[in-house]
Amino acid sequence: MSTPILEVVDLIKHFPLATGLLGRAGSAVRAVDGVSFAVQERETLGIVGESGCGKSTTARLLMQLIVPTSGAIRYQGQTVGTKALPLKEFRRQVQMVFQDSYASLNPRLTVEDSIAFAPTVHGVSGDQAVRKARALLDRVGLEPARFAGRYPHELSGGQRQRVNIARALAVEPRVLLLDEAVSALDKSVEAQVLNLLLDLKDEMGLTYLFISHDLEVVRFMSTQVLVMYLGRIAEVGPTEALYTASRHPYTTALLGSLLSMDPDNRRTQAPLAGDPPNPIDPPPGCRFHTRCAYAEPVCSTREPDLGGVGLAHAAACHMAHPGTGHSRAAGRVA
Amino acid sequence: MTKDKILRVEQLSVTFTGGTKPVRAVDNVDLDVARGEVLALLGESGSGKSVTLRSILRLHNEKRTRIDGRIIADGTDVTLLDGDALSRFRGKTVSMVFQEPMLALDPVYTVGRQINEAIRRHESVSQDTARTRALHLFERVRIPSPERRLDSYPHEMSGGMRQRAMIALALACSPKVLLADEPTTALDATVQVQILLLLRDLQRELGLSMIFVTHDIGVAVEVADRVAVMYAGRIVELGPVRDVLRTPRHPYTVGLLSTRAHGGRLSGNRLPTIPGSPPDLTNLPAGCAFAPRCSSVTESCRTKAPEARAVGAGHTVRCILQHPTVGPK
Ligand SMILES: Nc1ncnc2c1ncn2[C@@H]1O[C@H](COP(=O)(O)OP(=O)(O)OP(=O)(O)O)[C@@H](O)[C@H]1O
Numbered sequence A: 001m002s003t004p005i006l007e008v009v010d011l012i013k014h015f016p017l018a019t020g021l022l023g024r025a026g027s028a029v030r031a032v033d034g035v036s037f038a039v040q041e042r043e044t045l046g047i048v049g050e051s052g053c054g055k056s057t058t059a060r061l062l063m064q065l066i067v068p069t070s071g072a073i074r075y076q077g078q079t080v081g082t083k084a085l086p087l088k089e090f091r092r093q094v095q096m097v098f099q100d101s102y103a104s105l106n107p108r109l110t111v112e113d114s115i116a117f118a119p120t121v122h123g124v125s126g127d128q129a130v131r132k133a134r135a136l137l138d139r140v141g142l143e144p145a146r147f148a149g150r151y152p153h154e155l156s157g158g159q160r161q162r163v164n165i166a167r168a169l170a171v172e173p174r175v176l177l178l179d180e181a182v183s184a185l186d187k188s189v190e191a192q193v194l195n196l197l198l199d200l201k202d203e204m205g206l207t208y209l210f211i212s213h214d215l216e217v218v219r220f221m222s223t224q225v226l227v228m229y230l231g232r233i234a235e236v237g238p239t240e241a242l243y244t245a246s247r248h249p250y251t252t253a254l255l256g257s258l259l260s261m262d263p264d265n266r267r268t269q270a271p272l273a274g275d276p277p278n279p280i281d282p283p284p285g286c287r288f289h290t291r292c293a294y295a296e297p298v299c300s301t302r303e304p305d306l307g308g309v310g311l312a313h314a315a316a317c318h319m320a321h322p323g324t325g326h327s328r329a330a331g332r333v334a
Numbered sequence B: 001m002t003k004d005k006i007l008r009v010e011q012l013s014v015t016f017t018g019g020t021k022p023v024r025a026v027d028n029v030d031l032d033v034a035r036g037e038v039l040a041l042l043g044e045s046g047s048g049k050s051v052t053l054r055s056i057l058r059l060h061n062e063k064r065t066r067i068d069g070r071i072i073a074d075g076t077d078v079t080l081l082d083g084d085a086l087s088r089f090r091g092k093t094v095s096m097v098f099q100e101p102m103l104a105l106d107p108v109y110t111v112g113r114q115i116n117e118a119i120r121r122h123e124s125v126s127q128d129t130a131r132t133r134a135l136h137l138f139e140r141v142r143i144p145s146p147e148r149r150l151d152s153y154p155h156e157m158s159g160g161m162r163q164r165a166m167i168a169l170a171l172a173c174s175p176k177v178l179l180a181d182e183p184t185t186a187l188d189a190t191v192q193v194q195i196l197l198l199l200r201d202l203q204r205e206l207g208l209s210m211i212f213v214t215h216d217i218g219v220a221v222e223v224a225d226r227v228a229v230m231y232a233g234r235i236v237e238l239g240p241v242r243d244v245l246r247t248p249r250h251p252y253t254v255g256l257l258s259t260r261a262h263g264g265r266l267s268g269n270r271l272p273t274i275p276g277s278p279p280d281l282t283n284l285p286a287g288c289a290f291a292p293r294c295s296s297v298t299e300s301c302r303t304k305a306p307e308a309r310a311v312g313a314g315h316t317v318r319c320i321l322q323h324p325t326v327g328p329k
């Protein structure tokens, strides 16, 4: 395979806890705890997983907004911040749309100025940047004549999120990280924005990392999907393989959380019992064993490898691999 | 009948007058919620759902906003409240879970402290009692390691945890009505189901009434007794959740129900959308606001805005069509 456009090797981010009260000295929130993956150009990698499992932290690490505890991040084979790839250049190539649409817009800038700002930093003339900002507003479905001069607080949540998408596109990036970028949109606008993202991808050859908790939307958008659990990868694979033949019980539970769409048969049970464990002191062995219906003694003592279960498909569960000592361990995988 | 309505919104209109042209965000909205009832408010982005909720708590800048109509909550006319009475009302009678957690939570205080203060603002209890109650709330909304999380700052929490902290904050003073603005939008699928079940339990146990804003009909189906669909500041359809889901009558509702991405829809295909975009709220069309996008539009739709018309028990629609011309698949 060619060099991946984005590659992450054994990425770790621990947030140290302030000591005192309950925090023991030296303890930390293990938000991302040994994550490796690669994204090929023009692919869309969907990232899903329980709230707090480290999706946004992974995205912020990729964007170099926070410093990893350890691990490497490479863009087109280069390490960010070196002579070959200065941070400023990387920031132009890789853009992010954040989960919190309000917090990520400057309240004192009009929508148009917010979008035009970054291109001017990268050397585009003011006039040209404004023209481009208006064209982008139009593309995300916000008529420039109506919206260009508004301030963030004068927009609805969904309108603000579209401004964020336009702003990220303004510098013509190669890679776009979308962190819950469409979750504030209603379904009809969401469909428009998703179609737009697909068009832009074709036109501009973009690569997406698409973080979302909407499993239907992830399935629709992604070529590959990565499932995280408590700072680690539980399963990764081609979208359809993962959705139709998941090999990790957490993935299966997650896929089982679809809503009923039937007022007479509402859901009465959550698909997963129990609470997510504490990321400061994650369970030994398989991190999922405290909530897994198939857990056996080996699961609480030995950590499963993220091993191959099919073409580009890997799962970190003892059941998926032969010889692990789990009674349901699979036979040899072809 | 009006006795057991804990909340009544009558002929509410909200116009923002701060900009160059007035923006009519909410236009003659009538809504009511009975004790223990959950009403879901569904609709296009920008249709006025959040503005409606914010009006109920009087959160708009009143110098730059014109508000007409009446809002009666638990027997009080909200439009007449001011000063102390207004702050007692907020949080205690009606409280709100905001669409963006960062707007409601103060970044410089721990979430535990914010809940403590909310409790102590309304009730004279000791710090310790307040803390115990805050802890209990955190347990209820299933925040893992609740004791430690009380001492977290909002930025130290993940998006989903912040959302749960905000639900806890909103419930701190045992309100009678909870206005929930997309409370599960930021949550992953497994937690979303947990929170929906939690809100349903709370609603049953505490007899809580709720207006629940969502753009996901699937979520509305899980929690709501009735659904109201908004378009361009108006309620275009209102009815029991079953009826609206199974026999939607307004062409906008029909469109909205069919745009939901689902099942084996192959990736790479395009999703169905409702063509066109919502109208300019500074310059609303004379007739039905959906007319420019509607495939069943007739001449009379463009001249006069349709009145709400009953099409079933408790099911009303603002559309002149007698029968839906297109049904969802
Ligand atoms: N600045 C920080 N300081 C301490 N802990 C943090 C910080 N940022 C994130 N965390 C913790 O790291 C973990 C992962 O958080 P992250 O925001 O990456 O989750 P997420 O998967 O994006 O969740 P969600 O779906 O709820 O947005 C959580 O336990 C969170 O509380």
Ligand SMILES: Nc1ncnc2c1ncn2[C@@H]1O[C@H](COP(=O)(O)OP(=O)(O)OP(=O)(O)O)[C@@H](O)[C@H]1O
Binding pocket: A153, A154, A155, A156, A157, A158, A159, A184, A185, A186, B016, B018, B019, B023, B025, B043, B044, B045, B046, B047, B048, B049, B050, B051, B052, B099, B215, B281
């Ligand atoms: N302060 C303001 N000044 C001018 N216009 C405003 C103001 N606040 C909101 N609006 C406009 O009022 C309309 C309704 O906004 P509202 O936030 O209620 O939408 P919403 O239905 O909640 O949408 P979403 O689903 O995107 O959150 C929007 O078109 C918005 O641009």
Ligand code: SF4
Binding pocket: A248, A249, A250, A286, A287, A288, A289, A290, A292, A293, A294, A295, A296, A299, A304, A316, A317, A318, A319
């Ligand atoms: S390794 Fe064991 S505990 Fe972990 S998911 Fe597999 S069966 Fe469950």
Ligand SMILES: [Mg+2]
Binding pocket: A055, A056, A057, A099, A179, B158, B159, B160
């Ligand atoms: Mg997140």
Ligand SMILES: [Mg+2]
Binding pocket: A156, A157, A158, B049, B050, B051, B099, B181
């Ligand atoms: Mg809103």
